[in-house]
Amino acid sequence: EVQLVESGGGVVQPGGSLRLSCAASGFPFSSYSLNWVRQAPGKGLEWVSYIGYSSRAVHYADSVKGRFTISRDNAKNSLYLQMNSLRDEDTAVYYCARDRSGATVVTPMDYWGQGTLVTVSS
Amino acid sequence: SYVLTQPPSVSVAPGKTARITCGGNKIGSENVHWYQQKPGQAPVLVIYFDSDRPSGIPERFSGSNSGNTATLTISRVEAGDEADYYCQVWDSSSDHRVFGGGTKLTVL
Numbered sequence: 001e002v003q004l005v006e007s008g009g010g011v012v013q014p015g016g017s018l019r020l021s022c023a024a025s026g027f028p029f030s031s032y033s034l035n036w037v038r039q040a041p042g043k044g045l046e047w048v049s050y051i052g053y054s055s056r057a058v059h060y061a062d063s064v065k066g067r068f069t070i071s072r073d074n075a076k077n078s079l080y081l082q083m084n085s086l087r088d089e090d091t092a093v094y095y096c097a098r099d100r101s102g103a104t105v106v107t108p109m110d111y112w113g114q115g116t117l118v119t120v121s122s
Numbered sequence: 123s124y125v126l127t128q129p130p131s132v133s134v135a136p137g138k139t140a141r142i143t144c145g146g147n148k149i150g151s152e153n154v155h156w157y158q159q160k161p162g163q164a165p166v167l168v169i170y171f172d173s174d175r176p177s178g179i180p181e182r183f184s185g186s187n188s189g190n191t192a193t194l195t196i197s198r199v200e201a202g203d204e205a206d207y208y209c210q211v212w213d214s215s216s217d218h219r220v221f222g223g224g225t226k227l228t229v230l
Binding site: 044050061062095097100107108112113114 | 123152153155157159163164165166167170171176206208210211212214217218219220221222223224
């Protein structure tokens with residue numbers, strides 16, 4: 001059974017940093033591309049970042065580019081999101097989501113974790 | 123970047139057909155995916171590549187895509203279908219994944 005479990009959320013002050021983790025199991029982790037998607041309270045889904053199965057390809061939403069860094073450790077079956085210079089508008093539930101295929105970026109995200117809440121507040 | 127436009131809400135009586143649209147410039151040339159999200163839960167993929175259904179998704183869910191509009195159709199709507207629905211594409215011009223704003227489906 002495919003499982004994605006996020007952790008690392010919490011309350012942080014504006015300008016602060018936080019590192020999210022996503023532990024994966026139930027599938028060959030190193031063969032799949034992964035994403036972070038967030039959802040602000042009462043709002044819609046917003047894609048944040050993508051990383052290819054080999055880490056060679058990474059992409060970021062304009063709203064986080066230069067502040068967030070996505071990475072993965074295929075030996076540990078883990079995905080990460082380093083978030084720096086956090087702003088109030090980064091407050092959201094952050095989901096880890098797997099691509100259905102590692103071979104193309106037009107593929108959907110077929111498995112999602114339950115999310116971890118990040119609150120940016122002074 | 124690419125913009126996807128969804129109606130904020132759609133209402134339908136039980137047993138009837140719900141159609142949720144997703145508008146975008148020449149979206150018929152894109153690969154559209156649809157997600158269902160119930161309150162307090164993670165999104166679930168219900169339609170991918172315009173009209174394919176993942177295993178476990180009822181045949182009542184179907185999709186189409188042509189011109190400037192993609193459509194998610196839910197036949198014989200049930201109370202359990204009440205949820206937010208999001209369309210999504212990959213925007214190759216910006217290398218971004220893009221979501222529509224979401225549509226709240228209310229079962230009357």
